[in-house]
Amino acid sequence: MDLPNQIKQHKAESDSYAILLYNLRDIGIFRNVTENDYGIDFEIEFVEDGKVVGNYIKAQVKASEKLLIRKRDSAPTISGIKQSTLNYWAQLSFKSHVVAYAVDLKTENIYISKPLFWDVISKIDRNDSTKTIEFLPHQNGLKSQVPVAKVLTKAYSVFPSLLDEIYNHKLGLKNLKRFARLYADVFHYDIGSEVENQDDFATFLEVCRVLLFHENFDNSKFSDEEKKNRYSYQYWCNQTVNSGYGDEVVNFIARKPMEVLFPLYLDALKIYENRVFSGQYFWLHKDPTYLRLVYENIIPTARDHDGISDLGYDYPQNRRNNGLTFNSYCAQM
Numbered sequence: 001m002d003l004p005n006q007i008k009q010h011k012a013e014s015d016s017y018a019i020l021l022y023n024l025r026d027i028g029i030f031r032n033v034t035e036n037d038y039g040i041d042f043e044i045e046f047v048e049d050g051k052v053v054g055n056y057i058k059a060q061v062k063a064s065e066k067l068l069i070r071k072r073d074s075a076p077t078i079s080g081i082k083q084s085t086l087n088y089w090a091q092l093s094f095k096s097h098v099v100a101y102a103v104d105l106k107t108e109n110i111y112i113s114k115p116l117f118w119d120v121i122s123k124i125d126r127n128d129s130t131k132t133i134e135f136l137p138h139q140n141g142l143k144s145q146v147p148v149a150k151v152l153t154k155a156y157s158v159f160p161s162l163l164d165e166i167y168n169h170k171l172g173l174k175n176l177k178r179f180a181r182l183y184a185d186v187f188h189y190d191i192g193s194e195v196e197n198q199d200d201f202a203t204f205l206e207v208c209r210v211l212l213f214h215e216n217f218d219n220s221k222f223s224d225e226e227k228k229n230r231y232s233y234q235y236w237c238n239q240t241v242n243s244g245y246g247d248e249v250v251n252f253i254a255r256k257p258m259e260v261l262f263p264l265y266l267d268a269l270k271i272y273e274n275r276v277f278s279g280q281y282f283w284l285h286k287d288p289t290y291l292r293l294v295y296e297n298i299i300p301t302a303r304d305h306d307g308i309s310d311l312g313y314d315y316p317q318n319r320r321n322n323g324l325t326f327n328s329y330c331a332q333m
Helices: 008-023 083-092 117-121 146-156 162-174 176-188 198-211 224-229 233-242 251-278 280-286 288-296 305-313 326-332
Strands: 028-032 042-048 051-064 076-081 098-104 109-112 131-134
Touching: 008 051, 008 098, 008 109, 008 146, 028 051, 076 083, 076 098, 083 117, 098 146, 109 146, 117 131, 117 251, 162 176, 162 198, 162 251, 162 288, 176 198, 176 251, 176 305, 198 233, 198 251, 233 251, 251 280, 251 288, 251 305, 280 288, 288 326
Parallel strands: 051 098
Antiparallel strands: 028 042, 042 051, 076 131, 098 109
16 A cells, blocks of 8 residues: 655655754744745744733744754754755844754754844845855853753843844944043042933943943953843933932932943953954845945944043044045945
């Protein structure tokens, strides 16, 4: 009797979904979208203490019976990703984070990627060649990689959105000179005087809240309470009141957050600059004004107090690539 044969690829996909759903079942609601699979298999909406909190990510699942673990850094990789899929992931990322899972069918280990956007746009180019995506490295000290995937899946649900990142990167660049002047003024003027521009100080804290989201402050000059409230303008206002200076932030109070956060803010701007230039072909077509903003605003190298203070009154007028204009840069690209 002739009967249908099970397609090997379909079985691998089915097994990988079962492994993923079983191990991550208590994270939230998995909505299967594989019926119209254009590069996404699940939408995962998160549940906290029995409440659907409204945070979600989109996920692609890759199955392998012989998952390739790169020797130099123990990172699993999956090759053969079409550029159309990369483009699709990039566009979806503007609405929600997109992550990928690699399921090792032999060991039933689950590996997770970072949110894919910044990595995939660096791989988009004029060629039709397929690309390779990578996952977070294998943790040799752990028998199972599932706990890592589980913890990071939940963590990604509270990451700033991509739109938040880009908006605050733009804001941070557009106001770089104003923030540098604010830094200089805070240390130059009388300690009991109110910060000259309260809005600039509040905006600086908000930009840092997003761009420094992943920053570790364990060894900073902040107290535990200050670490918890470091980006809150109202907190620093309250500190001013408690110090007997009034109800708006004074220079004495603003000095600590400015001194701790400003070098990190400059580092973050440099990180985002590198990300944008790595995906320059994508941005040239998606948002050339954003690419121009990054190209025309060179991040100062100063990170020490004196160097940053000098920026406030004598900001360097450097030009990139020996004065190459943005249009010429695009033409070369």
